[in-house]
Amino acid sequence: MLYPxxxxxxxxxxxxxxxxxxxxxxxxxxxxxxxxxxxxxxxQMSCNPSIGGIGKGHLVKExxxxxxxxxxxxxxxxxQFRILNSSKGPAVRATRAQADRVLxxxxxxxxxxxxxxxxxxxxxxxxLILEQDRVMGVITQLGLRFQAKAVVLTAGTFLAGLxxxxxxxxxxxxAGDPPSITLAQRLREIQLPVKRFKTGTxxxxxxxxxxxxxxxxxxxxxxxxxxxxxxxxxxxPRQLPCWITQTNLRTHDIIRGGLDRSPxxxxxxxxxxxxxxxxxEDKIMRFSGKDSHQIFVEPEGLNTHEIYxxxxxxxxxxxxxxxxxxxxxxxxxxxxxxxxxxIEYDFFDPLGLxxxxxTKAIQGLFFAGQINGTTGYEEAAAQGILAGxxxxxxxxxxxxxxxxxxxxxxxxxxxxxxxxxxxxxYRMFTSRAEYRLMLREDNADLRLTEAGRLLxxxxxxxxxxxxxxxxxxxxxxxxxxxxxxxxxxLPQEDAERVLGKGIEREYSLLDLLRRPDVSYSDLMTLTxxxxxxxxxxxxxxxxxxxxxxxxxxxxxxEVARHxxxxxxxxxxxxxxxxxxGLSIEVQQxxxxxxxxxxxxxxxxxxxxxxxxxxxxxxxxxxx
Ligand code: FAD
Numbered sequence: 001m002l003y004p005x006x007x008x009x010x011x012x013x014x015x016x017x018x019x020x021x022x023x024x025x026x027x028x029x030x031x032x033x034x035x036x037x038x039x040x041x042x043x044q045m046s047c048n049p050s051i052g053g054i055g056k057g058h059l060v061k062e063x064x065x066x067x068x069x070x071x072x073x074x075x076x077x078x079x080q081f082r083i084l085n086s087s088k089g090p091a092v093r094a095t096r097a098q099a100d101r102v103l104x105x106x107x108x109x110x111x112x113x114x115x116x117x118x119x120x121x122x123x124x125x126x127x128l129i130l131e132q133d134r135v136m137g138v139i140t141q142l143g144l145r146f147q148a149k150a151v152v153l154t155a156g157t158f159l160a161g162l163x164x165x166x167x168x169x170x171x172x173x174x175a176g177d178p179p180s181i182t183l184a185q186r187l188r189e190i191q192l193p194v195k196r197f198k199t200g201t202x203x204x205x206x207x208x209x210x211x212x213x214x215x216x217x218x219x220x221x222x223x224x225x226x227x228x229x230x231x232x233x234x235x236x237p238r239q240l241p242c243w244i245t246q247t248n249l250r251t252h253d254i255i256r257g258g259l260d261r262s263p264x265x266x267x268x269x270x271x272x273x274x275x276x277x278x279x280x281e282d283k284i285m286r287f288s289g290k291d292s293h294q295i296f297v298e299p300e301g302l303n304t305h306e307i308y309x310x311x312x313x314x315x316x317x318x319x320x321x322x323x324x325x326x327x328x329x330x331x332x333x334x335x336x337x338x339x340x341x342x343i344e345y346d347f348f349d350p351l352g353l354x355x356x357x358x359t360k361a362i363q364g365l366f367f368a369g370q371i372n373g374t375t376g377y378e379e380a381a382a383q384g385i386l387a388g389x390x391x392x393x394x395x396x397x398x399x400x401x402x403x404x405x406x407x408x409x410x411x412x413x414x415x416x417x418x419x420x421x422x423x424x425x426y427r428m429f430t431s432r433a434e435y436r437l438m439l440r441e442d443n444a445d446l447r448l449t450e451a452g453r454l455l456x457x458x459x460x461x462x463x464x465x466x467x468x469x470x471x472x473x474x475x476x477x478x479x480x481x482x483x484x485x486x487x488x489x490l491p492q493e494d495a496e497r498v499l500g501k502g503i504e505r506e507y508s509l510l511d512l513l514r515r516p517d518v519s520y521s522d523l524m525t526l527t528x529x530x531x532x533x534x535x536x537x538x539x540x541x542x543x544x545x546x547x548x549x550x551x552x553x554x555x556x557x558e559v560a561r562h563x564x565x566x567x568x569x570x571x572x573x574x575x576x577x578x579x580x581g582l583s584i585e586v587q588q589x590x591x592x593x594x595x596x597x598x599x600x601x602x603x604x605x606x607x608x609x610x611x612x613x614x615x616x617x618x619x620x621x622x623x
Contacts, residue, residue: 004119006147007033008395010138011388012125012183013154014042017369017380019108020068021152021388026118027067028392028456033119033146034112035138037158037178042120043073043108045377046157046174047201049101049300049308052227054084055428056378057094058409061444063381064228066389066452067462070381073107074099075231079240079302080220090544091436095227098220100301103237126182128365130190135365141182150391152366154384157199159346159371160184164263165339166317175201175341184346192361193349197425198271199375200279200313200342203321207299207307209335215243215297229445229537230462243297243330247280247312251327252291255284258320263342269315271344274375274425279342280312280324295328306337315342347373350417351593356390356400357383357414360572360594366391373422374413382410389455401455404566406435406559407447419595419603435555437548442540446470472538473545480510480542485528498522513546565612566599568619581614 011022014036022034036042051074052060064071078097085092112120123140128151130136137147158173158180171179188194219241224233259265262281264273273279278286283293296310309331314321318339325334350372352360357372359365368387369380390400403411412433417426433439439447449466452458458466486506487495495503500517509529512518520543524532533539545552576582576590586607595601598619602612 003144004031004033005145007031007119008148009033009150009152009388009391010035010146010148011152011154011391012036012138013156013158013369014039014112014120015044015046015154015156015369015380016070016377017154017156017384017387018152019043019112020063020070020381020384021154021366021368021391022118023069023111023115024066024385024388024457025152025392025395026115027459028389029117030392030395031117031119033121033148035121035123035125035140035146037122037124037173039109039120039122041105041177042112043105045099045101045104047199048310049104049298050096050098050310051078051104051377052094052096054092054094055409055430055432056376057084057096058430058439058441058444059378059382059413059428060095060227061229061441062408062410062448063378063385065444065448066385066455067457067459068381068385069108069111070378071228072231073104073111074227075235076107076237077103078224078227078236079238079299080242081224081227081233081236081239082221083225086221090440090442090548092430094430094441095225097227098240098242098298100237100303102301102303124178124180124183127186128190128362130362133361134363149395150364150366152368152384152387152391153371154367154369154380154387155180155183156370156380157343157345159187162344164269164315164342164344166261166263166315166320167266167268169263169268172343174343175338187346187348190362192359193352194346195349195373196271196344197347197373198269198273198342198344199277199425200273200315201340202280202309202312202314203325203336203340204300204306204338205309205325205331206335206337207305209333210297210307211330211332212243212297214330215245218242218244218296230465238302240299240302242299245295245297245328245330246292247295247324247328248292251324252284254320254324254327255281255316258316258324259285261317261320263315269342269344272424273342274427276427277313277375280314281316297330312340314340316340345370347371349373349421351421353418354400355402355414355418355596356394357387358390358394358400364391364394366394372417373426374417375425375427379413379426379428382413385457386410386414389457393455401451403448403451405433406438406555406562408444409433409439412439415600415603419593419600420605435559437551438555438559440544442537442544446541469535469538469541472533472535473541476533476538476542477510477545479530480513480546481508483509483528483530485509485512485526490527494527498526510546513543514549516547519543562599565602566597568598568616570595570597570601570615570619572596579614579618581617582611586611
């Protein structure tokens with residue numbers, strides 16, 4: 001056949017995981033094919049039109065540091081940007097942007113179409129080509145066969161997707177898109193560990209039918225921050241405000257009155273939903289003492305009147321949806337443009353994955369995104385870039401790469417997924433990371449860009465900017481160390497303004513910067529401080545590193561203590577029933593989880609420190 005049918009890497013699915021995976025593999029120079037249901041929906045946001053937030057923004061910055069598309073696309077599509085937790089410490093500060101859906105899709109599609117080594121093809125994949133326990137390619141709906149050394153599956157909510165609105169349900173991947181039924185059946189036949197989750201979305205509203213005068217306006221930050229390390233606010237389109245309103249007791253009564261026809265409360269929906277994005281009916285039932293719940297009224301884009309009422313996700317019958325929406329202040333005349341719904345879908349138990357996101361059962365087959373039991377665009381994109389990189393490495397016969405828990409939220413997420421599994425859709429929070437102070441949004445580039453360059457996913461332009469920034473930080477830190485000032489010899493007013501009272505002796509500028517109340521910009525106004533750096537990103541880094549040096553050093557010591565165990569590899573073929581001294585419960589857990597390292601074994605719930613000592617002895621003996 002003339003059409004190319006032999007690839008290094010095939011990616012199935014053009015959502016947030018699939019697009020990052022395909023772009024990463026192609027950036028590595030590998031011949032990559034992205035197969036998706038519909039080219040028009042590449043980069044489609046299935047639910048809320050926003051990117052980032054606490055924990056999630058960290059993942060977006062990490063994807064960006066590895067050369068990924070999400071942050072840069074958000075800079076081109078974002079219609080409102082905010083830094084959340086801006087008054088708190090740098091570890092928990094997070095960027096969040098409201099995005100114009102259409103502009104976001106265009107930004108992603110533009111990148112895919114201009115990416116060398118990447119082929120796009122619109123076709124549903126119905127089957128995998130397997131030879132024993134190795135994947136060799138895929139077969140599409142038309143019976144076309146494409147071969148590859150590695151395949152990344154990122155089918156999102158589409159596998160055996162079932163949409164619910166009240167008592168009605170129908171098969172779909174999400175509203176308006178076909179489900180993936182044949183592939184789901186095939187994956188069940190090859191005995192991958194399948195389970196069901198559900199998620200939901202609110203009805204969309206025509207903004208012209210709302211009364212904004214009774215809502216609270218929520219503007220974005222001014223100046224608006226950029227998401228990408230290479231981005232700038234000059235790239236942002238026109239900015240729009242969001243609005244806040246709330247539910248009331250009447251809304252709650254209407255919801256309670258509809259529960260006898262709710263698929264969630266009549267046992268029709270079996271899958272578990274995301275705890276942290278509950279439906280409005282869940283919120284009313286779980287927090288029955290609350291008189292109201294906040295609703296963020298978010299614009300869907302610059303060229304549409306549709307709005308997204310964030311906070312009232314629901315699968316109640318449509319007549320109840322209309323009544324509950326119109327009971328909300330400012331929504332009395334609301335016209336619903338799309339009903340809210342819930343969707344149940346297949347996902348695969350992530351305990352069946354390696355750190356590289358390769359399945360343990362089938363060599364060369366990688367899973368990323370919602371199908372691994374996560375929820376959210378950012379979680380999907382981060383897994384996508386990792387799976388794309390590792391599919392690329394695997395196609396070249398190279399060792400897998402993955403960041404540790406001390407290097408990236410991406411490392412935390414993957415380790416959590418594959419070590420602990422999931423009982424509900426997994427979303428990222430800063431509280432999931434034990435080394436939070438080291439894993440900040442502001443230093444994602446310093447943590448990951450060099451690794452990305454070695455892997456081949458960071459291009460020359462990003463690398464040049466990164467090296468310049470890293471060198472500027474190091475140069476200025478050296479200078480601050482070498483310039484000493486004695487406040488007593490400075491004009492008193494000058495010294496007190498910048499340093500406060502009570503500094504009796506000579507200090508280096510770096511030591512002075514470590515003081516909580518001394519800012520870098522003020523320090524540079526001191527007589528004798530010299531000319532500081534002009535780049536605000538460089539200055540921010542110098543200030544954060546100086547102020548938190550003590551805490552960071554302590555976390556680094558802790559990391560070093562744990563590293564020893566992380567480097568001790570446990571063979572996947574090891575049958576733990578042969579390791580004497582382990583309890584039957586621990587043997588069963590280890591045989592079920594098959595941890596890759598001793599460190600990972602220690603994080604499995606129920607695996608005690610005593611069991612780790614037994615394993616340590618076993619490993620030493622068998623060396
Ligand atoms: P998706 O974005 O779903 O993309 C999957 C892609 O795979 C699609 O392009 C599809 O066409 C393609 N595909 C599937 N099967 C095949 C096949 N056989 N052949 C070829 N192509 C295929 N996240 C939140 O964080 N909060 C929420 O409140 C929330 N609510 C949601 C509500 C709904 C109704 C839905 C549908 C999703 C919701 N999400 C929510 C989840 C969010 O949309 C996903 O986490 C995210 O889109 C996952 O990205 P992904 O790349 O894994 O999959």
